Amino acid sequence: MRSKEYDICVIGGLGHVGLPLGIVFASKGLRVCLQDINEESAEVLRQGRMPFVEYGAEPILKEVLSSGKLTISLEPESVSMAKYVIIAIGTPVDEYLNPKTRQFLEFIHDIRKYLDPTQIIIIRSSVFPHTCRQIVTELRDDQEWHLAYCPERIVQGYAVQELEKLPQIVAGVTEKAVEEASELFSKITSKIIHASMNEAELVKLFSNSWRYIQFAVANQFHMICEDFDMDYDRVRNIMVEGYERAKGLPSAGFAAGPCLLKDTMQLSAFYNNSFLLGHAAMMINEGLPNFIVKGLKNKYDLSQKKVGILGMAFKSNIDDIRDSLSFKLGKILRFHGAKVFYSDEFANDSAYIPKEELVKSSDIVIIGAPHSKYKELEIPGNVDLVDIWNIIKQ
Ligand SMILES: NC(=O)c1ccc[n+]([C@@H]2O[C@H](COP(=O)([O-])OP(=O)(O)OC[C@H]3O[C@@H](n4cnc5c(N)ncnc54)[C@H](O)[C@@H]3O)[C@@H](O)[C@H]2O)c1
Known part of the structure; x- marks a missing residue:
């Protein structure tokens, strides 16, 4: 030895x-x-x-x-x-x-x-x-x-x-x-x-798939509300107030990062690609950037717009950009001709610009990750704000 x-x-x-x-x-x-x-x-x-x-x-x-x-x-x-x-x-x-x-x-x-x-x-x-x-x-x-x-x-x-x-x-x-x-x-x-070994391996994958599906439910509810010109955050608040059974319903937002989607996929591969709820969750969560862009396209000619994305990390208040949906959002916007700016409070990249400059330079601002520092940000009335987390109170 x-x-x-x-x-x-x-x-x-x-x-x-x-x-x-x-x-x-x-x-x-x-x-x-x-x-x-x-x-x-x-x-x-x-x-x-x-x-x-x-x-x-x-x-x-x-x-x-x-x-x-x-x-x-x-x-x-x-x-x-x-x-x-x-x-x-x-x-x-x-x-x-x-x-x-x-x-x-x-x-x-x-x-x-x-x-x-x-x-x-x-x-x-x-x-x-x-x-x-x-x-x-x-x-x-x-x-x-x-x-x-x-x-x-x-x-x-x-x-x-x-x-x-x-x-x-x-x-x-x-x-x-x-x-x-x-x-x-x-x-x-x-x-x-x-x-047992089999139980522990499944517990890990079930835990992440479960969270991923919960976020997908919230995101689908958000999409339904948007399509009926309603505010999901308000509906959710009314739903959970004093009603313990609904407390686990998350707010809408990008569900990404290196674990949730990956473990849902691993579980699906293990279950012969028959993990239908997992597949539905992937389509909903991964489809949220497309849904946002579709909404904007209905209002604007994006090729004439400057769009700023605030928050490139995959979730709030960290600097990890792995598998963040903010990049997918940026790519789709660019595909439709928009000029796109990125900013983040934690992740560093020479291409990112400060949040104040981003707000000043953009016609549309989209929250990509709800970092706490954005709470105090002033968004001028002529800038269209897309904030699915409702972090900025206007
Ligand atoms: N990030 C999370 O919150 C989280 C939570 C639960 C489980 N996990 C799981 O934990 C594992 C690690 O995830 P992570 O987020 O820490 O990844 P990570 O990329 O941050 O860390 C992996 C580390 O392994 C090192 N590495 C790669 N190949 C190596 C080698 N041959 N020898 C020595 N070091 C090597 C890399 O340099 C890196 O520092 C993954 O299986 C992930 O699914 C992650």
């Missing part, structure tokens, strides 16, 4: 899931190594700064770096130096919306030389059902491997707060994997829920 310099090595440790998890474990006194291939993020982190918005993370990061509990490594060999190996790399879908399971298994094959059966291997990434069993097959050489699946269910940007509040689901292929993974996660949360 090689010496174990670290308690935990998080592979994909500089990503949105791996990084907050790693620093929270380090803040509990565990020796954590964040292993990754992203040199740029490693450089930013070594200076004690977070490479993306994660509320409450930076002070903890500074603390665990100076206490020596947190190490950043770009070397895959670090994986062999930890008792627990947590895998938190991305698990994208391909251009035909199928999960790239093979790619994940190839990654396991590549790091196999740094793993040994004394380690507890924990899958944190969202995976296609049955992937964990296939990983064990990939690893096996007549030895017993201890593999656990402990899915992440945080809301992006708020992991540091949520990791300690949310119960952790733990599944494993051996009793030892379940016991050890449960012991590890009980250092950050007081509630552990045990599940």
Whole structure:
């Protein structure tokens, strides 16, 4: 057995899931190594700064770096130096919306030389059902491997707060994997829920598909209201006031990002493309930018208009633009000849302009992500505002 310099090595440790998890474990006194291939993020982190918005993370990061509990490594060999190996790399879908399971298994094959059966291997990434069993097959050489699946269910940007509040689901292929993974996660949360591997994999996909479908219901209601010249936000407020059973109905808005749509697709692929509610939700949520543009086209010749999109992140108050529908909206508007400006409060890009300049330069302003800072924004009367979140009170 090689010496174990670290308690935990998080592979994909500089990503949105791996990084907050790693620093929270380090803040509990565990020796954590964040292993990754992203040199740029490693450089930013070594200076004690977070490479993306994660509320409450930076002070903890500074603390665990100076206490020596947190190490950043770009070397895959670090994986062999930890008792627990947590895998938190991305698990994208391909251009035909199928999960790239093979790619994940190839990654396991590549790091196999740094793993040994004394380690507890924990899958944190969202995976296609049955992937964990296939990983064990990939690893096996007549030895017993201890593999656990402990899915992440945080809301992006708020992991540091949520990791300690949310119960952790733990599944494993051996009793030892379940016991050890449960012991590890009980250092950050007081509630552990045990599940079989198949149950845990489905729980993760069901959770995200469920949220995605809820947003689709709200977006469809919004479209119905718009088509009848009514205000969905008002209808929703009347509906939920004092009526607990309707409280879960979200407001309308872009439902995107790297998880919800992807996991709905993974579930659909798993269910032979017969996850009809999931498919309907995709059409509605992905169709919302088209719906907005159609409404504008009925009013204007878009080729004569300047349109500003406020908020390019995939949701409010974070800087993550992955799979944001604001870009799809921009593309459709440009296709119809509009001149389009982008702005964001958190994400940086040299092509973005400040929000005030965007408002001044645009005939139409569309909220793409409802960042809190837009609440105070003054929109002149001659500018048409499209604000499905109703964040700007006019
Ligand atoms: N972002 C979320 O809120 C969220 C929530 C729940 C679950 N998930 C799931 O967690 C997983 C990770 O998502 P994410 O948002 O953190 O992605 P991310 O892209 O932010 O992070 C992935 C990290 O893995 C690193 N990486 C890629 N290949 C690597 C390799 N070969 N060796 C070492 N590091 C490597 C990347 O450099 C990156 O830092 C995905 O499966 C995702 O579906 C994400």
